[in-house]
Amino acid sequence: MCNVRIDGEEKSYPCGTPFLEIVKDYQKNYKDDIVLVMFNRKLRELHKRLKKDGEISFVTTADNVGKKVYRRSVILLMQKAVYNLYGRKNVRARVLHSIRQGYFCKLTGGPELNEAVLLEIKEEMLRLAEKNIPLMKETVSTNEARAMFHSFGMTDKEQLFKYRRSSTVNIYDLDGYKDYFYGYMVASTGYLKYFDLKLYQDGFMLLYPNQDSRKVAEFVPSDQLFHTLDESSRWGDLMGIGTIGALDDAIASGRSQEIILIQEALMEKKIGQLAQMIKDNGDRKFVMIAGPSSSGKTTFSHRLSIQLSALGLKPHPFPLDDYYLDHEYTPLDENGQPNYECLEALDVERFNQDMNELLTGREVEIPVYNFKTGKRETKGKMMQLGKDDLLVIEGIHGLNDKLSYSIPKEKKFKIYISALTQLDIDEHNNLSTTDVRLIRRIVRDARTRGSSAASTIGMWNSVRRGEEKYIFPFQEEADVMFNSALIYEMSVLKQYVEPLLFGIEQNTPEYLEANRLLKVLDYFLPIPADVIGSNSIIREFIGGSCFHV
Structure with missing residues (x-):
């Protein structure tokens, strides 16, 4: 018998018992499906x-890890349905972009995509579930x-x-359909009941649960965002670089400098x-200007200001941080901590008053926080x-009209910035x-604040909640x-962040996320940073920028 501690109580199970059997005893205590266990x-x-004594906790579809497990499993379910309907080599459903509530996919090599075809795929997915x-x-x-995979095309x-x-690879097999997926999967198709397919643009959306699992x-x-x-x-x-493997091929063939120069030239253009x-x-x-954490907003605003100056304009960088309320008036979050991310943390009235006076041509004294x-x-x-x-205003609430409610719309130009990587790991x-963005931030926090990778990872969920509430809802309002x-x-980031991630101890809560990121980084061949220009956005994170960032 193996002795385990679960939810604060001691239990015994025959050694060799599948975790799936243990989960059946506890699922009734959880409103969301248990999809993984944490064992020791x-x-x-x-x-x-179960092979030895230890401690078990459960991961559900309400947890961030569980959500990812569910979503990648639904992708496998979709691939299997397409395979059953059309065969492996004839038709492909490629996963291209993550867009809010789902994945944007394209169906290639088969029938013209329409409602009937999409319904056929959905019904096959439901049958498999x-x-x-x-x-x-x-x-x-x-x-x-x-x-x-060569034989599969x-x-x-x-x-x-x-x-x-x-030297080894983990392959998932769903009733004879084999594929590789980065990360864990659910135990069976019976978990995968909650999804939908909808036509969108020139493809379709694979939709999944969010708050309600x-x-x-x-x-x-x-x-x-899609465009x-x-x-x-x-x-x-x-450029022939749509996937990580293609990027690695280009690096291995000596094209690193060419890729950097072309990419930087395109961004400057x-x-x-x-x-x-x-x-x-x-x-x-x-x-x-607004965007989520580690989007390169500061470097971007400097580079934009230089280009505006070259056109004969006179841009002035203007941080919204100077309009923070005094500390004692800062609203508190649900944990009783100062909430510097909410709009109410700013003196909105003073901001609008100052901006309108500037519009009239008056000289205004701007506060400094x-x-x-x-x-x-x-x-x-x-x-x-x-x-x-003109003022180049950078801040979390820049796109929210409640911040600049009294400023005429025709006087504002809104820009949403984010690091929207174009690379895929592979077609699925x-x-x-x-x-x-998280890897960017780990590198920058360590360099500029002396923060450990563990502390940056530890606060990341809070940062993400702020983005979901204060930034993403306004992104489509940008010009x-x-x-x-x-x-x-x-x-490039690989060589800076790997030592920081390896420094996270195995017995800390952040270890699992660090280990996952290390596995992602393992796919990339390194590129030295010495040929990267001092005005590059990446310099904001690795250092060596010509701007004060």
Whole structure:
């Protein structure tokens, strides 16, 4: 018998008992489906067996890890349904972008996509879910995996495993359909009852639950986000670098410098075009920039200001932070801690008063916020707007009209910026834009604040909640959406972040996330940073920027 501690009580099970059987005893205590167990601080799929004494906790579809397990399992379910209907080599459903409540996918090589075809795929998925078919994992050699995917015509995966250091690969088998997925999966198709398929743009959305794990989230189209992602993907494909394996091929063939130069030239061109657009849009006096954490907002605002200056305008960087309320008036969050991310943490009235006075041509004294004392100070910072002057305002609430409620719409130009990576791991696994931003932040926090990787990871969920509440709902209101992702950046960040992640102890809560990120980074060949220009957005994170960032 093996003795285990579960939910504060001691239990005994025969050694060799599948975790799935143990879960059956406890599922009634949880409103969300249990999809993994944590055994002695290590994640285990439910087909694994109990082999020794230890402690068990449960991961449900309400947890971030559980949500990812569910979503990637639904992708496998969709692939199997397409395979059953059309055969492996004839038709492909490729997962391209993550858009809010789901994945944007395309069906290639088969019938013209329409409602009837999509309904056929959905019904086959529901049939497979009803049959409760096990998702089994098998370990094969890396060479065997490459040969297998070559025979399947899955060149993305074949290319990816060319650079895999590990000698083995975990393959998932769903009733004879084999595929590779980055991360854990549910135990069987019976878990996968909550999804939907909807036509969107030139493909379709695979939708999944969000807050309520047993209800598919309502799809809210994000057309600007889609077009920005699609443009980046098309550019990557034109360069022949749409996947990590293709990037590694380019690095291995000595094209690193070429890729960096082309990518940076493209970004400078796009910033220049954006500056021209602002100038052509008439008398815009307020350029409002907002985006999630580690999007490169500061470097972007400097580079945009340079381009605006080159067009004869006079831009002035303007941080919203100077309008924070004094510390004692800052609202508290649900944990009783100061909430600096909510709109109410800013003196909105003073901001609007100052901006409107500037619009009239008056000279205004702008406050300066002292982060050490937690108070605004007057230091004689005077500002006045002439004919060619404009403010480049960077801040979390820049796109929210409640911040600038009294400023005429025609005086504002709104820009949403985020690092929307165009790289996929392969045709069924996309590289998370959130992971890229987190890795950027770990590197920057360690360099500029002396923060450990564990502390940055520990606060990341709180940062993400703030983004979901205060940034993402307003992204479609921007005049322009700017993608700050660099196609080569993970290969550069890899050498900076890996030592920080390896420094996280196994007995800490952040270890699992660190280990997951290390597995992502393992796919990338490194690129040295010495050829990257000092004005690059990546310099904001790794250091060496010509701007004060």
